[in-house]
Amino acid sequence: MTLGIGTLMGIFLSVALVNNLVLAGFLGICPFLGVSRKIDMAFGMGCDVTFVMTISGVVTWLIVHGILVPVGNALGDPEALFFLKYVAFIMVIASMVQLVEMYVRKFFPPLYTAFGVFLPLITTNCAILGACLLIDMKPEYQNLLNATVFAFGGGIGFMLAITLMAGVREHIRFSDVPKCLQGPAITLLVAGILALAFLGFAGIGS
């Protein structure tokens, strides 16, 4: 695995555009459908997710490579403690969200009033856990720098997708959508078209 700015750029573009966590990886669909009515809300949610995803990605990486693997090695099998992985991941994410919320509320009150409202919802955002699991599954993220860039790029990709969707939905409000398609159904159909557009990004990460 080579290092360098090119590799990092490739990882970033791949996860933010080509393999966008929402539109190609189907992660974080609940907030994508639920919090995409208005652009400012969607953007706020996107910022929160990017922030928490980056931190969680780094912390879960440190847990696996800093605790589980060394302790497992001491016990004779590097995978000896992997049964604790999922429990540890979800606990880390839940406590990360709490910490970030307290920190932002205490030190950046204006930021909190603007973006903080979605923070408690993020624990059950599967994009966060999903990103941590993907980092854990792929051999190329054995390296902390790659893992960090992946987590950050994943968050940016989420922000991009949800903000784009909100932009479309603000216009849909004025359109004559059949009654049975209103709400989630039309949102999914629009997401399908967005996903189709994102297919066109294939190849730029390389």
Next chain:
Amino acid sequence: MKKFVEESWLVLVMGIGFALLLAGTQAALQGRIHENQREATRQAIAEVLPGVATTEQREVEGYQVYEGFDDQGRLLGWVIEGSGTGFVDRITLVVGLDVDKTRITGVKVTSNVETPGLGNKIEDAAWIGQFEGLDAERRVDITMAAPDRDDNKVQAITGATLSSVYTADIVNAILDTVRPKLEAP
């Protein structure tokens, strides 16, 4: 303190109970999971290095290398696992090399998420089979025209030229980096 114990004893008991349950489950299933993973690797190796009976795993220049032996214990060749960027996401494949390190005995794509129907044809035997028998001492090139075996060329998949090129790139990178370092044990 009393209040703390009263409130949280259940969490602690459940935590310990669940940890034991999980440790037990993992202990019971781990052998089988490892066996599954080994079997998948074994199958891939057998496909690119026919006749292989046993293997030894080593690491060369960051690549996983399997030395393949026949049932008499004679060295048959090497199988190298590598991965690289594809059109959509990373492609992982194994390359088989004969004992003289001059000929590719086969290539198999073990994981890819290239576009279904186009790029993912790189895993079809009909396409990847073209690598079998090519010269390992030269670069493998991709051509649009009919393949010219003497020129070490493989024909690109129609509509998925880039997936084809990236696959060849990974093979070339493996040959460049690992081949000179291989030594018979």
Next chain:
Amino acid sequence: MADGKVSDFTQFREGVVDNNPVLVQLLGMCPALAVSNTLENAIVMGGAATFVVVMSNLVTSLLRHQIKPHVRILIFTLTISTFVTIADLFLRAHLFDVSRKLGPFVPLIIVNCMIISRAEVVAIRNGLKRSLADAFGIGVGFTLALSVVGVIREILGSGTLLNYPVTPAAFEPHLWIIMVLPPGAFLTLGVIIGIVNYVRQRDRKGGAA
């Protein structure tokens, strides 16, 4: 929903039809989109989720008098992640190929709101029988919803069903390749939810008239 007059069977049926987690409540959408490209994936995923929701409701219902209100979310999460790990280990040991295709979506059952909401809404305040009936209903409803999407996408996208070719030779699945790609998932689920809404709205109108 949780009142004493409703029978256990009604509770089960509610989960499958009127309260279907995916098509009506719109929970658990991520796996419904991600692993519904073939029927096999959909069924295995549904089975794993059913196992987790049944075990989670079982544990929660048994311990419902001991669980203190403000630690309940922690206990739910602990329970769910434990049984998800068991399901994941089991799949990797006995259904290795499918588990590789499902990728991160088996561990992602942990954050599936559908499961924690059953513990919160039903299991913590109802007896064992009612909680289990509810869990099976939700599990079967989830599996059915995934399978419907799975059948449509597999037949149109690959021309097969459970890996057996089922379409006439004249049908060319590569023209429908979009169905196995991500956009196909969004479009199929969107249309299905639209149809479900249409039927429900018509029924409601019919009932009122």
